[in-house]
Amino acid sequence: MSSRYYLELVRAEYIFVIAEIFRRKSMLFTVLIWPYILLTFILLLGSAMGGLKYFQARVGVNPVIFFITGGFLLITSLAFFDDVASRFWYDEFIGVLPYIIMSPISKVLLAFAMAIPRLTINILLGVSSLIPVYVVFKGVQGITDSLIVIALSILGALLFSTLAMVFAIIVLVSGGGWRVMNIIRPLIMLLSGVMYPRFILPYVVRLISSFIPLAHTAEIIQVYIVHSEITSSMLTLLGIAIALFIIYMPVSIRGFSYWELKVLRKGVKT
Amino acid sequence: MRFFENIKDIILCAIFSLKAYTLADLIRAKGVIFSLIGLAFWLILLILPITLFARPDFAPSTIAAYIFCGILVFNVYSIATWDWAWEMRLLINNNVLEYIIVSGRSPLVVYMGMIPVSLFWVSIITVIDYLVVSAFIAPPRLIVNDICILMLSILIFLIVVFSYALLLAVVILISGTSGAIIEVFSWILPLATGGFTPLSYLPEPIRFIALLTPFSYPAEMIRYSLGVAETILPLHLMVSIGLCYSLSFFTFAVFMFKYGLNKVLKEGVKSLAVW
Numbered sequence: 055m056s057s058r059y060y061l062e063l064v065r066a067e068y069i070f071v072i073a074e075i076f077r078r079k080s081m082l083f084t085v086l087i088w089p090y091i092l093l094t095f096i097l098l099l100g101s102a103m104g105g106l107k108y109f110q111a112r113v114g115v116n117p118v119i120f121f122i123t124g125g126f127l128l129i130t131s132l133a134f135f136d137d138v139a140s141r142f143w144y145d146e147f148i149g150v151l152p153y154i155i156m157s158p159i160s161k162v163l164l165a166f167a168m169a170i171p172r173l174t175i176n177i178l179l180g181v182s183s184l185i186p187v188y189v190v191f192k193g194v195q196g197i198t199d200s201l202i203v204i205a206l207s208i209l210g211a212l213l214f215s216t217l218a219m220v221f222a223i224i225v226l227v228s229g230g231g232w233r234v235m236n237i238i239r240p241l242i243m244l245l246s247g248v249m250y251p252r253f254i255l256p257y258v259v260r261l262i263s264s265f266i267p268l269a270h271t272a273e274i275i276q277v278y279i280v281h282s283e284i285t286s287s288m289l290t291l292l293g294i295a296i297a298l299f300i301i302y303m304p305v306s307i308r309g310f311s312y313w314e315l316k317v318l319r320k321g322v323k324t
Numbered sequence: 325m326r327f328f329e330n331i332k333d334i335i336l337c338a339i340f341s342l343k344a345y346t347l348a349d350l351i352r353a354k355g356v357i358f359s360l361i362g363l364a365f366w367l368i369l370l371i372l373p374i375t376l377f378a379r380p381d382f383a384p385s386t387i388a389a390y391i392f393c394g395i396l397v398f399n400v401y402s403i404a405t406w407d408w409a410w411e412m413r414l415l416i417n418n419n420v421l422e423y424i425i426v427s428g429r430s431p432l433v434v435y436m437g438m439i440p441v442s443l444f445w446v447s448i449i450t451v452i453d454y455l456v457v458s459a460f461i462a463p464p465r466l467i468v469n470d471i472c473i474l475m476l477s478i479l480i481f482l483i484v485v486f487s488y489a490l491l492l493a494v495v496i497l498i499s500g501t502s503g504a505i506i507e508v509f510s511w512i513l514p515l516a517t518g519g520f521t522p523l524s525y526l527p528e529p530i531r532f533i534a535l536l537t538p539f540s541y542p543a544e545m546i547r548y549s550l551g552v553a554e555t556i557l558p559l560h561l562m563v564s565i566g567l568c569y570s571l572s573f574f575t576f577a578v579f580m581f582k583y584g585l586n587k588v589l590k591e592g593v594k595s596l597a598v599w
Binding site: 095096098099100101102103104105106108109112113117121124233236237239240241243244249250254255 | 361362365366368369370372373374375376377378379380382387390391394520521522525526
């Protein structure tokens, strides 16, 4: 019963997102071009610092492949956090949150349905950004590699979803809106190491980041783009990420109940 | 006499706008604290991967100076896009623009009121930029070569980015799209105009494009005056072209801003969603 109910919510979210994309084609264009912009930004700055070969010598992978993957990961990983935190906040801003709270739907299921359409769009983003770059640098092997990286990124976003919900609840409960989001977004990226290998982080930061499932899936992807093979250490990291996903599940569900109760008690600002 | 009354009126409006912005955004919404924390995190996130490109024989303080100047220039671009041009979207979304137009004032007064706040921001951001770069790489090796050129280049740069903000605001007004414009321009323009790196380090085609824009001249002058890099053209030429180009660009931007407002008066304000 609940799975059918959840699928109905996902379907509604798809209709909403598809309508939004057709109405705002510029949004789709921006999302598709963004990993390339970020790549150009970092490569140009990096070239001025020294050169691409120094990066390759330190990290063991071509920086073009590394940062196109990083840009893609950055967008994909934030799907749940961005959608949940910004949507409920935006609903409050435009005055429809009271109707959503009054509706009989489960807010937790709604939150878990919200990012699914965006994850689908991210597959398209992976096709437009990763496949061309991987093919240029790795040849035919690049197609397989990029498809595996896309699959791992989507899996990483799903495994991060429960903790992302906890972060989204912090944004909603704090009432700080985009300002708090603007702190949490780079913090997540910073701790999970999507834009650089985690070994350059200080030990304490690395220790904290080990509690974030995304840090483990990002590491799996980074190791994969260096070696192009699945190793046993990657499976261990995947196991840790799955365990963390399960651990954070009850916290996110309770968090949503707390936020809903808070909204019911204090009312909604309009 | 009428001219001076108009100027006084504009200054008064700008002061009210400054008070409103400071109270609402910085104090009531705690924008100062939240934004500064967020900014420091974004800086660390962008700086860390760039250090992996550094030549082993490069002194860390030199690398730090490059990064510091790149971020400084980028931040000045950012106040044009995220502070000033974005304000047009907020004015429309919050249904304020129509009231400003009906009151007989130009929305320019809001922009003028925001300038001191934005300058305050850039100053604080520059300090944070310096601290973050010092903590993660090394204290930047900055030597002020010529204080007059530095002051002049900052002034020219502010004129250019203010004009650029006005043009972006007109595009938002006319097209009814904001997110895509701001997101794309805020990244591409600093890259294409030599905002991040000295022009001599850029590939020839990009260097040529950069010199066609008014942005590259003050950016090069800032880097020269801080002892980070030599200018690509002789200094006196950079100063002359930069000054003339910035004033012409400003005149053009004000003309376009008025054109955009007239168009809105005829066609009405387009509604903007998140994007």
